Amino acid sequence: MSADPGPAGRPAPRGWKARLKRIEPILDLLLFGVALAVLDRILSEYSWPAVLHELRAIPPGWLLLALLLTALGYLALVGYDFVAFRFIGRPLPFRRVFVPSFVSYAVANSAPVSVLTGGGVRYKMYSGLGLTAAETAAVAAFDVVTYTLGLLTVAGVTFVLSPIPTPAFLHVPVTTVRPLGAFCLLVVAAYLTVCLLHLPAIEIRGHRFRLPGPGIAVGQLGVSGLDWMLSATALYVLLQVVGNIPYGPFLASFLLAQIVSLVFPLPGGIGVFETIVLLLRPAGASAPAMLGALLAYRFVYYLLPLGVAGVLLVLDVRRRRAEGAAGLAETVASLAPTLLALLVFLAGAVLLVTGTFPAGEQRLRWLGTVLPLGVVRASAFLGSVLGGALLLLAWGLQQRLDAAYQVTRVLVVLGVLSSLLRGFDFRAAAVMTIVLAILLPARREFDRESAIIWRPLTMGWLAAVAAVLLAVVWLDVFVRRHVGYAAVPWWKLALSATVPATLRLAVGFVVVVLMAALIRLFRPARKR
Numbered sequence: 001m002s003a004d005p006g007p008a009g010r011p012a013p014r015g016w017k018a019r020l021k022r023i024e025p026i027l028d029l030l031l032f033g034v035a036l037a038v039l040d041r042i043l044s045e046y047s048w049p050a051v052l053h054e055l056r057a058i059p060p061g062w063l064l065l066a067l068l069l070t071a072l073g074y075l076a077l078v079g080y081d082f083v084a085f086r087f088i089g090r091p092l093p094f095r096r097v098f099v100p101s102f103v104s105y106a107v108a109n110s111a112p113v114s115v116l117t118g119g120g121v122r123y124k125m126y127s128g129l130g131l132t133a134a135e136t137a138a139v140a141a142f143d144v145v146t147y148t149l150g151l152l153t154v155a156g157v158t159f160v161l162s163p164i165p166t167p168a169f170l171h172v173p174v175t176t177v178r179p180l181g182a183f184c185l186l187v188v189a190a191y192l193t194v195c196l197l198h199l200p201a202i203e204i205r206g207h208r209f210r211l212p213g214p215g216i217a218v219g220q221l222g223v224s225g226l227d228w229m230l231s232a233t234a235l236y237v238l239l240q241v242v243g244n245i246p247y248g249p250f251l252a253s254f255l256l257a258q259i260v261s262l263v264f265p266l267p268g269g270i271g272v273f274e275t276i277v278l279l280l281r282p283a284g285a286s287a288p289a290m291l292g293a294l295l296a297y298r299f300v301y302y303l304l305p306l307g308v309a310g311v312l313l314v315l316d317v318r319r320r321r322a323e324g325a326a327g328l329a330e331t332v333a334s335l336a337p338t339l340l341a342l343l344v345f346l347a348g349a350v351l352l353v354t355g356t357f358p359a360g361e362q363r364l365r366w367l368g369t370v371l372p373l374g375v376v377r378a379s380a381f382l383g384s385v386l387g388g389a390l391l392l393l394a395w396g397l398q399q400r401l402d403a404a405y406q407v408t409r410v411l412v413v414l415g416v417l418s419s420l421l422r423g424f425d426f427r428a429a430a431v432m433t434i435v436l437a438i439l440l441p442a443r444r445e446f447d448r449e450s451a452i453i454w455r456p457l458t459m460g461w462l463a464a465v466a467a468v469l470l471a472v473v474w475l476d477v478f479v480r481r482h483v484g485y486a487a488v489p490w491w492k493l494a495l496s497a498t499v500p501a502t503l504r505l506a507v508g509f510v511v512v513v514l515m516a517a518l519i520r521l522f523r524p525a526r527k528r
Contacts, residue, residue: 025463032467035271036474042278046288048479055292058241066234066300073230074305077105079223084142087216088135099316100126106309107339110302110346142212142220149188149217150224155255156184162248164256167279177256192217228255234301238293242285253280270298271471303346310339310438318441336442340435341398344408347435348390349468351383351415354428356476379421383428386415391468395461397446405439405446412436 043051078094078101085092126136159181166174174180195217212220232254239245257276261269274294281290313336389411396404412432419428 025460029463029467029470032271033470035275036470038275039271039278040474040478042275042287043291043478050288051291051295053292054241054286054289055295057289058238058293058296062237062240063296063300066237066297067304069230069234069237070301070305073227073234073301074102074105076223076227076230078102079226080143080146080220081139083146083216083219083223084139086219087142087212088138090131090135099312102305103309103313103339106305107342110306110342146220146224147227149191149220150226150228151255151258152184153188153221154225154228154251155259156181156188158248158251158255159184162246162252164249164252164280167256167276177252188221192221231301235293235297238296238300239290241293242281242289245282245285249282253277256280274298306343306346307434307438310343310434313339314438314441336445337397337400340439340442341394343435343438344390344397344412345394345464347412347415347432348387348394349472350428350431351387351390351419352468352472353475354419354425355383355387355422356472356479379418383415383418383422386411386418390415391465395458400446400448402446402449405443409436409439412439 078098081097081101082092082094085097126139131139159177163176163178163181165176192214195211196214198213232251235254236245236247236250239250254277257273257280258269260276261273274291277294278287278290281287390408393404393408393411397408412435415432416429416436419425419432422428
């Protein structure tokens with residue numbers, strides 16, 4: 001389905017829709033908090049060591065299989081655009097579609113809706129392929145229909161053949177999901193019937209919608225159904241650590257969790273998806289094992305493809321410049337600030353999250369023989385400060401600010417050092433190193449000399465930062481649920497070995513916020 005633009009000069013939407021858009025970040029934050037509260041209640045009887053044990057118990061062979069299924073799933077996502085280009089009359093070889101489509105979907109799957117979206121990335125990538133803004137919008141609309149069509153088809157068949165009980169918290173008047181499955185199949189049948197009839201374009205509120213023919217519709221059904229099956233199977237493989245779970249009921253639970261997550265505009269349904277899967281787990285299934293598999297899935301299906309997208313973007317820009325296509329290279333490179341802003345935001349979150357976990361005693365003991373004890377302890381506090389600063393600087397990167405780029409480059413290097421000093425945290429150090437490797441070649445894309453202090457943070461960014469802090473606080477409470485909070489003066493929080501990471505995090509982040517506030521308070525008056 002494609003949408004033709006309506007009359008020019010149409011005023012921006014006002015009224016309740018505009019007000020809802022302004023408060024959407026706050027609603028997202030509240031929803032995320034509710035999801036964490038439910039998750040905490042589910043896991044109230046379990047400890048973090050149990051979850052960590054189950055996470056480490058996932059065999060490497062299963063992780064590799066999940067990675068393979070994820071790669072095939074993203075190829076199916078690229079197939080969305082491959083079919084869409086044929087629908088709009090601009091067929092392109094798969095090799096030309098691959099990088100723009102993969103980068104767009106990797107960003108869209110992981111970006112907070114209120115802060116970053118895949119729409120701008122998609123436009124920049126596809127304009128490099130020669131598509132106009134209207135054609136890019138048509139591809140995006142077509143992909144939404146393809147995505148929904150596959151979800152309804154797979155969910156309809158699964159709900160009818162393997163009906164699971166309807167969760168009580170949904171408060172619906174049916175006992176199983178079978179009626180929902182029948183409704184999904186009816187919608188799919190109606191869509192295919194309309195496509196088969198070759199009806200003319202229809203107009204809705206000034207927009208004309210053209211339906212595809214039966215061949216394109218079947219292509220939509222094929223690539224989207226394959227995408228949903230592969231993404232679900234990637235999680236199913238990781239859940240084998242839980243036990244022998246029947247595939248049919250699992251697939252029904254997975255799809256129901258995805259449908260509920262789509263109602264709430266959180267990135268990748270984070271928090272909501274995990275909570276619903278845990279609530280729908282089979283009787284006798286271990287909650288720590290389920291959570292460990294879900295954490296591995298979040299990394300395999302969301303975070304890892306995002307890093308790969310950053311590498312592919314840098315390589316694609318270099319290839320275009322080497323081929324002499326400077327204009328196309330600059331068009332693709334111009335989306336680097338968006339992707340790097342997301343990567344730096346996630347790097348800051350990684351520093352804050354890893355700071356909540358206790359470092360290995362053996363590694364700390366060895367570091368204590370080489371370095372002063374104060375340096376080792378202060379590294380955790382430094383990691384909290386750096387993590388909080390990166391969350392704020394990511395917004396400056398999205399604004400293409402030169403100052404934000406310069407400061408971020410230094411802080412990422414310090415993040416690598418603090419991760420190693422904290423107890424040889426190679427995983428966090430590797431994340432920071434990858435971000436730095438993607439950040440350095442993009443220097444020329446940050447060309448705005450406006451100071452960071454002149455740019456007010458948007459509500460979306462503030463909500464995203466608050467969501468990270470909320471998640472870190474909950475994680476630290478869960479990790480140290482049975483550890484008492486010692487009465488330590490605030491000035492000793494950063495250097496105390498017994499102080500909870502949440503309090504150290506709070507002190508570190510408050511330092512960052514206070515410094516930012518003081519800088520803005522004493523800045524010179526800006527000329528009009």
